[in-house]
Amino acid sequence: MFRSSVRLIWVAGWSIPLLAQTQIDLRTQSKAVDFHAAPYTKPLKSGSSLPLTCTQGELFFLLTASPGTNVYGCPNGGWVSEGGGGVTTIKNTGTTVGTRSILDLSSGPGVLLATSDTGQSILIQSSLDTAVVQTRSSEQSGVSLLCPSAGGSGTSFTCFLSSTLSAYTNGMVLHWQPDVNGAGGATTLNVDTLGPVGLKLADGITDPGPGDVTAGRLYEIWHDGTNFRLLNPGVLPGVLGETQPACGATVRGRPWFVAGALGVKDTLSVCAKDASNTYAWRTLY
Numbered sequence: 001m002f003r004s005s006v007r008l009i010w011v012a013g014w015s016i017p018l019l020a021q022t023q024i025d026l027r028t029q030s031k032a033v034d035f036h037a038a039p040y041t042k043p044l045k046s047g048s049s050l051p052l053t054c055t056q057g058e059l060f061f062l063l064t065a066s067p068g069t070n071v072y073g074c075p076n077g078g079w080v081s082e083g084g085g086g087v088t089t090i091k092n093t094g095t096t097v098g099t100r101s102i103l104d105l106s107s108g109p110g111v112l113l114a115t116s117d118t119g120q121s122i123l124i125q126s127s128l129d130t131a132v133v134q135t136r137s138s139e140q141s142g143v144s145l146l147c148p149s150a151g152g153s154g155t156s157f158t159c160f161l162s163s164t165l166s167a168y169t170n171g172m173v174l175h176w177q178p179d180v181n182g183a184g185g186a187t188t189l190n191v192d193t194l195g196p197v198g199l200k201l202a203d204g205i206t207d208p209g210p211g212d213v214t215a216g217r218l219y220e221i222w223h224d225g226t227n228f229r230l231l232n233p234g235v236l237p238g239v240l241g242e243t244q245p246a247c248g249a250t251v252r253g254r255p256w257f258v259a260g261a262l263g264v265k266d267t268l269s270v271c272a273k274d275a276s277n278t279y280a281w282r283t284l285y
Helices: 136-141
Strands: 006-011 014-019 045-047 059-062 071-073 088-092 095-100 111-117 122-128 146-148 156-159 173-177 188-191 196-200 219-223 228-230 255-258 267-273 279-283
Touching (some): 156 173
Antiparallel strands (some): 088 095
């Protein structure tokens, strides 16, 4: 039986019944509450600034925050943004960098990053920038260092790399393929229109001779900071002042040229054995 609380107020002989205000405790007097048909609901307190204090488990909707970061929770006596993360700890090899609500990924030299939203997670895919990083396939193809010449003269060569060179650097190595025979004497090489650079023999001083540069052959050259030097020049051993080795089976058939001083004739010899199988340097000139 439902009982209503009624109060009688007597006024000038009249009794007026008044119903007292009835309050319902949703925590204990409700069951399977469903608000989906309600015109609107506001389950959170809101305001333009966070309250100074909070109790554990309390939520607050901050009107002035950016969308997605409006909801704040009180886990242990202080407000923490719930919508934007706010508790992501970033570490670098175990060392904490900081705690922020935003993680910003950026690619470094030679590394590419592709990010996408799958609907359930953020996918991050890293890859190599092959325009910067040498790969096994590009190394095997030989294109990275190959610099073939075209339309050059016998003394002024040009060549172009498949990935344009930005500057000459000390110690850089190139695989150069001339398109015409060298004429000998002062010779230059201009790579990717960076400017002509002197081409010298291995000593970095001597100009190539007429037979040192042959069209179609592959030459390994390196930049010494001033000139390009031929690593494997076509000159005879001895021209650059190398020490003559002992003649034997390992150097059999090798010619050796020694330039004479002023007033002294040059000498040209070859390592060969005679009928008694004796090896020696035999003078040809």
